[in-house]
Amino acid sequence: MFIVTAKEMYDIDHCTMQKIGFGKLLMENAGREVARKISQRARVTDKLLVVVGPGNNGGDGFVVARTLLNEQFDVKVLQAVPDEKLSEQVQFYKNLYHACGGEYVAFDGDGAWKKAIAEADIVVDALLGIGIKGAVRKGLDAVVTCINERAKKVLAVDIPSGLPADEGLTDFTAVKADETIIIAAPKISTFLPHTAGYYGKWEVVSIGHPAKLFAKSATRFIADSNYFQRTMPKRNLDAHKGSHGKGLVIGGSDHMPGSFAMTLRAALRAGAGLITAASTEKVIDGIANLTPEAMYQTIASNDGWLTTGDLPLDGKDAVAIGIGMGRHADTAKLLQKAVNASACPLIIDGDGLYHLQNNLHLLKQRKHPTILTPHMGEMARLLQVDISELAIKPFHYAKVFAEKYNVYIVLKGRFTIITAPDGRQAVNTTGNQGLAKGGSGDVLTGIVLSMVMQPQSIFQALCNACFVHGMSADLQIASGHTYYDLLATDVIEGIAGVYRHFLDPKNS
Numbered sequence: 001m002f003i004v005t006a007k008e009m010y011d012i013d014h015c016t017m018q019k020i021g022f023g024k025l026l027m028e029n030a031g032r033e034v035a036r037k038i039s040q041r042a043r044v045t046d047k048l049l050v051v052v053g054p055g056n057n058g059g060d061g062f063v064v065a066r067t068l069l070n071e072q073f074d075v076k077v078l079q080a081v082p083d084e085k086l087s088e089q090v091q092f093y094k095n096l097y098h099a100c101g102g103e104y105v106a107f108d109g110d111g112a113w114k115k116a117i118a119e120a121d122i123v124v125d126a127l128l129g130i131g132i133k134g135a136v137r138k139g140l141d142a143v144v145t146c147i148n149e150r151a152k153k154v155l156a157v158d159i160p161s162g163l164p165a166d167e168g169l170t171d172f173t174a175v176k177a178d179e180t181i182i183i184a185a186p187k188i189s190t191f192l193p194h195t196a197g198y199y200g201k202w203e204v205v206s207i208g209h210p211a212k213l214f215a216k217s218a219t220r221f222i223a224d225s226n227y228f229q230r231t232m233p234k235r236n237l238d239a240h241k242g243s244h245g246k247g248l249v250i251g252g253s254d255h256m257p258g259s260f261a262m263t264l265r266a267a268l269r270a271g272a273g274l275i276t277a278a279s280t281e282k283v284i285d286g287i288a289n290l291t292p293e294a295m296y297q298t299i300a301s302n303d304g305w306l307t308t309g310d311l312p313l314d315g316k317d318a319v320a321i322g323i324g325m326g327r328h329a330d331t332a333k334l335l336q337k338a339v340n341a342s343a344c345p346l347i348i349d350g351d352g353l354y355h356l357q358n359n360l361h362l363l364k365q366r367k368h369p370t371i372l373t374p375h376m377g378e379m380a381r382l383l384q385v386d387i388s389e390l391a392i393k394p395f396h397y398a399k400v401f402a403e404k405y406n407v408y409i410v411l412k413g414r415f416t417i418i419t420a421p422d423g424r425q426a427v428n429t430t431g432n433q434g435l436a437k438g439g440s441g442d443v444l445t446g447i448v449l450s451m452v453m454q455p456q457s458i459f460q461a462l463c464n465a466c467f468v469h470g471m472s473a474d475l476q477i478a479s480g481h482t483y484y485d486l487l488a489t490d491v492i493e494g495i496a497g498v499y500r501h502f503l504d505p506k507n508s
């Protein structure tokens with residue numbers, strides 16, 4: 001499923017209507033699809049109020065109202081702007097609604113319209129769509145406020161009114177919808193920390209746009225189960241342990257051994273062929289029995305912190321560094337060495353990202369893929385911007401950084417954004433609040449390490465790693481765990497369920 005900016009959506013709409021020739025049909029399709037979804041949710045006894053505004057979102061609203069009216073629902077329209085504000089196309093659909101006997105609630109001074117909003121069982125929000133510019137203007141802002149304060153249930157058409165479609169905007173007043181029926185493709189603001197909540201539950205309806213137009217105009221997509229099933233490499237019968245990658249994990253410290261152990265186990269559970277763990281003697285003594293399938297190698301350390309020294313990089317297909325490594329000055333030299341010497345994909349996570357802050361110049365010299373797996377705080381530090389600034393424009397910042405330093409970025413969050421050095425971006429929507437626990441990131445790093453060693457592109461590997469990680473947590477919640485008790489180790493043990501469910505249907 002593609003993700004679009006407002007401009008990309010307008011370009012696709014315009015081409016569909018003008019070049020392909022859909023004309024007014026597109027709005028009829030949009031309204032009818034939204035009406036179909038509403039009719040599946042509404043009881044025949046429900047009072048429905050469709051609030052329409054001046055633009056094409058309002059036009060959708062008139063089609064919704066007419067369709068529901070003709071299906072015998074108790075529906076009325078609250079037109080929040082005078083007729084002269086309606087575009088020609090919207091007026092056309094208003095006329096059809098009127099001709100079918102459609103009724104209105106007057107948007108007048110005595111406030112009866114507020115009572116209508118309060119008394120409706122469902123308010124359909126077709127006030128404003130992706131054409132919003134700036135904060136909702138006087139007059140309509142009172143409608144938004146009334147809906148938020150008095151509506152029993154709100155179903156937004158395409159986007160909650162007042163919400164920006166794109167990233168970077170914080171000055172807005174918007175409808176807080178219970179559900180949003182998104183038209184054609186989710187907009188960027190569906191996946192931002194400060195705007196996602198306004199959509200409520202959301203689903204997308206297709207209204208007839210040619211698929212090829214999205215492929216041409218949109219630059220982002222949701223890496224969903226279809227993508228996973230299409231791109232995840234199958235295992236063939238004559239595979240041997242060397243077929244699925246020889247990975248190296250460098251990390252741990254006498255003071256933080258646990259997280260490192262989870263990365264190893266996650267990499268093996270996700271399907272890595274061979275994993276070597278390089279850490280201090282004490283860490284290895286403490287964890288070797290937890291994952292006997294891994295191989296262990298002691299590397300140089302000083303007072304329990306890893307320091308620079310020989311690294312078993314030869315013959316490795318991918319390396320992960322940083323997990324539980326600590327922030328000791330000596331460890332920075334180890335990070336520098338790994339960046340300069342690893343002749344294979346290098347994943348930098350956790351404290352490796354801390355040490356990378358003063359070594360970004362080394363990244364451009366690398367001839368092999370580099371993958372950073374920061375959470376928002378780590379990314380903000382690498383960018384040297386405030387985390388609040390990053391949070392309102394994560395797509396933008398991740399793309400700028402990836403292109404500047406020629407790296408892949410897995411920007412972890414409620415919606416993890418995967419970015420390639422050429423600027424391509426994907427969003428992972430699996431996962432849940434049960435992952436907000438220590439160790440979740442270490443597990444993801446292990447899955448990433450395994451995936452980048454399989455016969456797929458790095459970008460596909462990162463999308464699939466995030467999908468498996470989040471889906472494992474989702475399946476664990478569905479099969480008895482709760483958001484409270486879910487542990488990072490449960491996510492490791494849940495990986496099998498994801499593979500069975502999505503890759504081997506007969507076994508699911």
Ligand SMILES: NC(=O)C1=CN([C@@H]2O[C@H](COP(=O)(O)OP(=O)(O)OC[C@H]3O[C@@H](n4cnc5c(N)ncnc54)[C@H](OP(=O)(O)O)[C@@H]3O)[C@@H](O)[C@H]2O)[C@H](O)CC1
Nearest residue numbers: 013030054055056057128129130131132133135136137158
């Ligand atoms: N393009 C198509 O055929 C289809 C579009 N779909 C639906 O249409 C909307 C986008 O429609 P658009 O008309 O571009 O935009 P809006 O419906 O959001 O409304 C724009 C009008 O709102 C006024 N406006 C703009 N900013 C504000 C504000 N801050 N406060 C109040 N009013 C505002 C604006 O007035 P101007 O004076 O600026 O012109 C416009 O009158 C899309 O979201 C879909 O729902 C169909 O679904 C598919 C076909």
Ligand SMILES: [K+]
Nearest residue numbers: 125128159161
């Ligand atoms: K709307």
